[in-house]
Amino acid sequence: MLRTVLLKNGLRVHNGKARYFNCRGLGSCGTCAVKIEGEVHTLTEMEKWRLQFPPHKLNSGLRLACQVNVFHDIVVTKHKGFWGERISHEKK
């Protein structure tokens, strides 16, 4: 899963104290939410369940790193907020 790959490579997938207080990849806490650019599978049932309630929104476009398998190169962005839910809109 993406969460495991990121952590094994020393990259952050949790913000602040969520680093210590998270579900360890069960898909229930929502703190590993990230923006993914690139090809990945559709939302899993667990993601649909967790991303439907606050502070997340199901249509936010965020994914749960602990539920995503990666088979291609992707770009991952971690937004601010305990859950990574504070989406910043980059200017292009």
Ligand code: FES
């Ligand atoms: S680590 Fe809790 S939902 Fe991913």
